[in-house]
Amino acid sequence: MFAVAATRASTRLVLTAVRNDDQAPGEFFDFVLPTDAVGDSTDVPITRVRRPATLRSLVAELRRTLVEESMNAMRAEDAQQKDTQQNGAPMHSAPEEEALTPEASAYRLDAASRTLARLANAQAPGAAPDEWWGLLPLSSTELLFAHRLTDHAELDENHGEDGEEQAENPAESPGRRTITLSPSRLETIHSSPLDWLVSAARAEAQTDLSRSLGTLVHAIAEEYPTGTLEELQTALDERISSLGVPARKEDETDEEYRERVPWESYALYERAKRMILRLSYYYRQHMGDAGWQNLGVEGSFAVRVPVPFDPAGEVGELDALLTGRVDRLEGTAPAEDGTRRYAIVDLKTGKSKPTGSEMETHPQLAAYQIAVEAGAGEQLEERYRAEAAALETGEPLPDARPQELEYTGYTGQSAGAALVQLGTSGVNDESKTRLQVQPALTEHDSWAAELVQHAAELIAGSQVQARHRESGYGCRLPEICPICTRGRQVTQP
Numbered sequence: 001m002f003a004v005a006a007t008r009a010s011t012r013l014v015l016t017a018v019r020n021d022d023q024a025p026g027e028f029f030d031f032v033l034p035t036d037a038v039g040d041s042t043d044v045p046i047t048r049v050r051r052p053a054t055l056r057s058l059v060a061e062l063r064r065t066l067v068e069e070s071m072n073a074m075r076a077e078d079a080q081q082k083d084t085q086q087n088g089a090p091m092h093s094a095p096e097e098e099a100l101t102p103e104a105s106a107y108r109l110d111a112a113s114r115t116l117a118r119l120a121n122a123q124a125p126g127a128a129p130d131e132w133w134g135l136l137p138l139s140s141t142e143l144l145f146a147h148r149l150t151d152h153a154e155l156d157e158n159h160g161e162d163g164e165e166q167a168e169n170p171a172e173s174p175g176r177r178t179i180t181l182s183p184s185r186l187e188t189i190h191s192s193p194l195d196w197l198v199s200a201a202r203a204e205a206q207t208d209l210s211r212s213l214g215t216l217v218h219a220i221a222e223e224y225p226t227g228t229l230e231e232l233q234t235a236l237d238e239r240i241s242s243l244g245v246p247a248r249k250e251d252e253t254d255e256e257y258r259e260r261v262p263w264e265s266y267a268l269y270e271r272a273k274r275m276i277l278r279l280s281y282y283y284r285q286h287m288g289d290a291g292w293q294n295l296g297v298e299g300s301f302a303v304r305v306p307v308p309f310d311p312a313g314e315v316g317e318l319d320a321l322l323t324g325r326v327d328r329l330e331g332t333a334p335a336e337d338g339t340r341r342y343a344i345v346d347l348k349t350g351k352s353k354p355t356g357s358e359m360e361t362h363p364q365l366a367a368y369q370i371a372v373e374a375g376a377g378e379q380l381e382e383r384y385r386a387e388a389a390a391l392e393t394g395e396p397l398p399d400a401r402p403q404e405l406e407y408t409g410y411t412g413q414s415a416g417a418a419l420v421q422l423g424t425s426g427v428n429d430e431s432k433t434r435l436q437v438q439p440a441l442t443e444h445d446s447w448a449a450e451l452v453q454h455a456a457e458l459i460a461g462s463q464v465q466a467r468h469r470e471s472g473y474g475c476r477l478p479e480i481c482p483i484c485t486r487g488r489q490v491t492q493p
Contacts, residue, residue, distance in 0.1 A: 002028040019046075059119060059126045062112045069109035076102065145200070146177040146318060146460040176317040178304075179456045183324045183367035184346075189455045190363060193464035195476055212243055213268065214349035217275045217422060218327065221347055225297045225328065229280040236276050245269055275349060275422040278434055282420050286435040292330035292343055292415070296384030300325050301376035304406045307453045307460075320456035321404075322367055329380050332415050341415035341440070342377025344368035349423040353436065363455070365417035365438040366448035372414040373441065374407040410443040 006013060015032060017025035033044050051057045100108070119127035129135060181189075189196045198204065220235045227235075241247040245265040248257050258266050287294070300323070307318040328345040346364065354362055371377075379402065386398045418437040441448055458465065466481050481487040 055119075055124055056126065059116070059124055062116050062119075063126070063132070065108055065112040066116065069105050069112065072100075072105055073102075073109065076105075141462045143177070143460065143462055144197075146179045148177055176319055177460070178319045178321050179460050180321045180323055181367070181452065181455055183322060183364045183371075186363035186367055186452065186455050189458055190451070192467040192476070193458045194466040194481065196459060197464050198477060198480075209243065209268070210350075213272055213275075214423070216240075216242060217272065217279070217349050218347060220276070221279055221327070222297050225294050226283055227280075229277065232276045232280055233273070236272055240269055240272065243268065271423075278422045279347070279420070282435060286420075287330065290330075290343075290418070290435070290437065291332055293333070295329045295331045295342075295381050297328050298325060299329065299380040299383060300400065300402045301371050301380065302402045302404045303371045303374040303376060304404060305370060305449060305452050305456075306406075307456050318456060318460055320452050322371055322452065324367070324371070326368070326380065329377060329384075330415075331377070331381065341413055342372045342381070343415040343417055343437075344372060344377070345418045345420060347420050347422055351423050353419070353421045353424045359419075359436050359438055361447060361451070362419075362438055363451055365419070366451050368417040369414045369438070369441050370407055370448050370452055371405075372417075373409075373411050374405040375411075375413065376402075376405060377413055379403065379405065407449065410441060410445070412443075414440045416440040 015029055017029045019025060051061055116127050120129075125131070185196055185199070188199065216236075216239055220232060220239070224231050224235060237248050245268055246261045248269075252260075257269075261269075303322045305320040305322060307320055326344045327347045330343045330345055331340045332342075334340045344365075346368075359365070383398060383400075383402075389395075390397050416437050416439055418435055421434045421436065424434070466483050468475055468481075468483055475481050475484050478484040478486045
């Protein structure tokens with residue numbers, strides 16, 4: 001907008017900006033009229049604007065005056081005591097320019113206090129101290145997410161944290177607390193528990209178009225778990241209109257379709273086509289290279305992982321309950337005794353992917369491996385067989401709720417876990433780097449269970465930590481993050 005205004009002005013260009021405690025002129029204003037370190041410029045006329053003539057603005061000004069003069073009085077007292085201790089007698093330095101005398105400052109403090117008291121008696125909003133943010137105690141110190149068995153009625157009786165079916169017959173004792181964890185959220189918990197809390201409270205922004213595209217691709221992958229490229233492409237063409245993209249006409253060429261639809265729609269369609277192409281490569285090439293065969297898609301599991309200690313001392317005996325839905329369950333060829341090893345595969349449609357070193361301890365995949373080691377892979381395979389038999393005979397489908405399992409240690413059932421990168425760019429569609437595999441756990445790998453246990457500890461208490469990610473991409477929640485300037489408490493300096 002600045003460039004448009006600057007290039008189209010014929011005789012005069014007028015720039016205006018606001019500067020106060022919360023706002024400052026933008027970088028383009030400073031580009032035209034440079035200011036000094038405090039934002040002043042001899043070439044910029046400043047118009048002092050009085051506060052709005054409203055009751056709320058009056059209360060705000062009085063409260064600001066009360067705080068400022070109280071702080072000035074405390075600073076003056078501290079400085080006087082320091083001078084007395086150092087020199088034996090108070091030293092009177094020359095007052096700063098435009099600084100109020102102690103008498104004037106005390107008068108302003110007394111006047112603001114009395115006026116606020118009168119307004120509070122008149123029930124003016126925000127005048128009474130018991131309405132001031134930062135002065136009140138916490139409204140509750142109850143544990144937010146660590147529930148005992150009797151507390152489960154507060155949760156949705158059919159769904160867990162991410163909409164998964166809850167397990168039948170929980171094995172916890174009444175004295176133990178349980179905190180439900182979703183494998184897909186473990187990384188967020190470790191990087192910033194506050195980010196996880198906002199997400200768990202459903203306070204995130206609404207689903208954007210990219211996520212809707214990911215949902216569509218997942219639905220096609222669920223319906224065609226071993227489909228050909230032609231089947232996958234046909235399904236995409238039939239459903240692309242659900243994203244607001246004009247459907248492709250029968251026998252319409254790519255060039256004709258591109259010229260007919262808006263460029264944003266065509267770009268989204270092309271992105272979806274690339275995802276479908278990469279999915280087909282996984283089906284016919286990468287899955288076989290890994291020695292896996294598909295056993296089923298979309299299934300729930302629930303695995304209880306005991307947490308051995310409580311460092312804060314406020315939770316008591318605690319279990320982490322891993323609940324989730326898998327995109328795909330792959331298995332190795334059965335051994336001579338009929339047993340096999342299992343790998344949970346997650347389809348990723350986002351534009352970022354973990355590095356090779358991050359894959360070694362990827363939290364989501366580690367949680368999947370813990371679930372498989374507890375027997376989730378075998379349980380899911382049995383359910384897939386039961387569902388197939390019910391569909392063949394026309395009988396009712398078996399209960400989709402998983403039987404709760406407990407992790408007791410290494411059992412050798414995991415063949416690893418993997419991410420299939422469908423949305424990332426920068427590598428060839430046929431590249432094996434699109435299949436990112438975390439090696440199978442060994443009997444010496446205790447880090448995966450410890451990672452799940454530590455995640456439960458981070459969010460089991462009455463408070464959660466705010467952390468800044470090591471990646472350096474900035475804070476996702478600067479408005480409420482106490483580490484950020486914008487999110488500091490009103491009682492902080």
